[in-house]
Amino acid sequence: YNSVPLICEQSIYMGNAGTVDFLKQQPIDHEIETLFVPSPKEDRFGGWYDFFTNTTTSANAKCVAPGSKQKEIAFPTTRSIGVIMMLEAENVTLPLTPFYSVQSTISSTLKQLGLNEISVALSAWKSDNREGDEMIFILREGYVAVRTWPHDKYCAIDIQLWNDSSKQETIKKALLSTLGSNEASSYRVVTGGVFGIKQSAMDPANVGPRVTAQCSTEEPQDEASDPIAQSDMDVLYAESASLIQDSKSTVLVLCGEASQTCTSHAAIANKQNDFQVVSVQTCTAVEATVQMAACEAEVRDQVKQAVVAHGKIGGIVLDANVPKTMGQIILQLLRRPAFRREAVIENFVAIATMQAEEDIWRLELLDRFRKEFAKFNPALRADVDLAGPTSKVGIVIFSHGDYDFFSRLSETVARIEANTKLVGEIREVENGIKNFVAEFDAPQVFTHRSYDQSDPLEQWLSQKVLGHQTIVQFEVTVPAGKVFGDGERVLVKRKSGWKKGTVVRQRDDGDYSVTVDEEEGKRYRMEVSKLQKIEEETDDEDAPSVQPPSEIKSALLTALQQMKHNGFVDAETRVHTDVGDGCVSVVFWSKGSAVVVWDGKTHIDVNIFAATERRKLIEGFEKLLPAHIPFLSTTARDEQPRGTGRVVNTKVELENRAKAPHWAAWMDGLEPKLAKFR
Numbered sequence: 001y002n003s004v005p006l007i008c009e010q011s012i013y014m015g016n017a018g019t020v021d022f023l024k025q026q027p028i029d030h031e032i033e034t035l036f037v038p039s040p041k042e043d044r045f046g047g048w049y050d051f052f053t054n055t056t057t058s059a060n061a062k063c064v065a066p067g068s069k070q071k072e073i074a075f076p077t078t079r080s081i082g083v084i085m086m087l088e089a090e091n092v093t094l095p096l097t098p099f100y101s102v103q104s105t106i107s108s109t110l111k112q113l114g115l116n117e118i119s120v121a122l123s124a125w126k127s128d129n130r131e132g133d134e135m136i137f138i139l140r141e142g143y144v145a146v147r148t149w150p151h152d153k154y155c156a157i158d159i160q161l162w163n164d165s166s167k168q169e170t171i172k173k174a175l176l177s178t179l180g181s182n183e184a185s186s187y188r189v190v191t192g193g194v195f196g197i198k199q200s201a202m203d204p205a206n207v208g209p210r211v212t213a214q215c216s217t218e219e220p221q222d223e224a225s226d227p228i229a230q231s232d233m234d235v236l237y238a239e240s241a242s243l244i245q246d247s248k249s250t251v252l253v254l255c256g257e258a259s260q261t262c263t264s265h266a267a268i269a270n271k272q273n274d275f276q277v278v279s280v281q282t283c284t285a286v287e288a289t290v291q292m293a294a295c296e297a298e299v300r301d302q303v304k305q306a307v308v309a310h311g312k313i314g315g316i317v318l319d320a321n322v323p324k325t326m327g328q329i330i331l332q333l334l335r336r337p338a339f340r341r342e343a344v345i346e347n348f349v350a351i352a353t354m355q356a357e358e359d360i361w362r363l364e365l366l367d368r369f370r371k372e373f374a375k376f377n378p379a380l381r382a383d384v385d386l387a388g389p390t391s392k393v394g395i396v397i398f399s400h401g402d403y404d405f406f407s408r409l410s411e412t413v414a415r416i417e418a419n420t421k422l423v424g425e426i427r428e429v430e431n432g433i434k435n436f437v438a439e440f441d442a443p444q445v446f447t448h449r450s451y452d453q454s455d456p457l458e459q460w461l462s463q464k465v466l467g468h469q470t471i472v473q474f475e476v477t478v479p480a481g482k483v484f485g486d487g488e489r490v491l492v493k494r495k496s497g498w499k500k501g502t503v504v505r506q507r508d509d510g511d512y513s514v515t516v517d518e519e520e521g522k523r524y525r526m527e528v529s530k531l532q533k534i535e536e537e538t539d540d541e542d543a544p545s546v547q548p549p550s551e552i553k554s555a556l557l558t559a560l561q562q563m564k565h566n567g568f569v570d571a572e573t574r575v576h577t578d579v580g581d582g583c584v585s586v587v588f589w590s591k592g593s594a595v596v597v598w599d600g601k602t603h604i605d606v607n608i609f610a611a612t613e614r615r616k617l618i619e620g621f622e623k624l625l626p627a628h629i630p631f632l633s634t635t636a637r638d639e640q641p642r643g644t645g646r647v648v649n650t651k652v653e654l655e656n657r658a659k660a661p662h663w664a665a666w667m668d669g670l671e672p673k674l675a676k677f678r
Helices: 097-113 168-179 230-243 263-271 289-310 324-334 337-343 357-373 405-419 456-462 549-561 615-628 670-675
Strands: 073-076 083-089 119-122 135-141 142-149 154-162 182-192 196-198 250-254 276-280 313-318 346-352 377-388 392-399 421-431 463-477 489-496 497-506 513-515 520-526 531-533 572-579 582-589 592-598 604-611 631-643
Touching: 073 097, 073 513, 083 168, 083 631, 097 135, 097 142, 097 168, 119 572, 119 582, 135 513, 135 572, 135 582, 142 592, 154 168, 154 463, 154 592, 168 182, 182 463, 230 263, 230 313, 230 346, 230 392, 250 263, 250 289, 250 324, 263 276, 263 313, 276 289, 276 392, 289 313, 289 324, 289 531, 313 324, 324 337, 324 357, 324 520, 337 346, 346 357, 346 377, 357 377, 357 392, 357 615, 377 405, 456 670, 463 615, 489 513, 497 549, 520 572, 549 572, 549 592, 549 615, 615 631
Parallel strands: 250 276, 250 313, 313 346
Antiparallel strands: 073 196, 083 154, 083 182, 119 135, 135 142, 142 154, 346 392, 377 392, 377 421, 463 604, 463 631, 489 497, 489 531, 497 513, 513 520, 572 582, 582 592, 592 604
């Protein structure tokens, strides 16, 4: 389209579990030929943009304590959480007929794993002119669906566990061993679970990535509390000032009041001889607005005098004694474009230290520089910790226009470590907005011919779609409109889950002002979709709300019974069983099957499996259930093909394989490979 810029970006994110410090570890050149990325010997930090160290959890926040005892408790969450694993088992050596032999073998395997079988739903396939069976094992802990294709020696397996995914890998390995499959692939989808299932106290940690790290046995160290030695602080200031890019520029040191020593001025002036170091002291007794304005004018005049005498400012340093009010004044001055042009060079650097929690404003101030004054890459704000045996200090650095910042920062920290007893850790380096390059001319253009497409082509040609699976998730939600009264008790959806609270009032725009019980003195503006009625605490019988659980269950069963009258010819509910507070229903019809799970409250999952991709089938389910359950809406839909050859494409996408794909059309020897699809 005209006037619409082309945006192209390719990024790589690298991470580790704390075993490698990317900023300190020298990279190893494995002498692998590269098309574009230079060798680490040429440019160690080439292409670096951001750097983060996870500081949100302690070392033992996510670990498995040796010998820990787990008590049986109800799953402690206001949202049911489950995980379903789709497992493709190919080259199966176990005979897949007769079906009762397969059923017996799998039942025995599940029992050996300690799983509790409640019932089994069986269905013999009657379509597509092929033989095959489907068996759904309903367990106390979840369900396992096994669909067989004897001719293709293939099984499509679903492993769904309520509230706890810790056993999925074990079940996967056991089933593959039982089936004799030496070629398999799997992936997971987060779904709902079931309330009322007794699980272990550690189950919330089992939803998502598995925790394998062992808890540290070392005794926790006391927090560093002693002040940093003045000699170390001098080294810190002096070495940090080396990050200022223009060595002939003026360095502005913001000091405390006249009665306080400004040690950073002397440290920088003694070490960095090329700089013109100028100090500005904090105004005394700055409290009222009038005093702030007078102080701002005074500081402005002092800065202008320094610029006239020594040149523009290339570095701003906040001394340890400078108060927050001085930071506010310098921020207001820099917010004026005319002042910045007159007083500060474009590629300036700012440095501040933090020795206490109340110093956090220094980090926020320098981050304002990054967001407001120098927005585009490279505009970096670094957060560095330096610690001794009993002391700790932080450095915050803002730097604009330095393309070698990562290298220079790493070297600066190394020099500080070498000249003090402090150990440094770069916690974070956050960059600005990516630059727009007008009339970009790529130094090298890569096409499909630049890469070996042999393996992708073999996988493309080997795919065989045998079924299509769709997982639809529904949620009962409160409808829009004024449904909550002032003072009404509600559940409020926060990032950490649903919390009890109270409606203060409804706003003119339809949102609500609410309070949360656990957070006194705070009000939140919430959309109606993030509020739920607490039925047991309300006396307003006329207020609209979602159906009680018993009515949702009844409506769900009615909807399933009506399937045969809504396009699902010969649909039959083979199994319906209560599990925890919810229930599981298995429905078969001639062209497919569905496993329907209700969590006991407001969430419903439907796992639909059909021989072919049928959009009308999915749409039929999405219309059928809301027609019987008020306020039910689709919240997620995941679709995937099932079959052999590590299938990832749908049958529609693979229909035209008689023609070479555009990304491999140039390859030799294609004709014999494509002939079998004609």
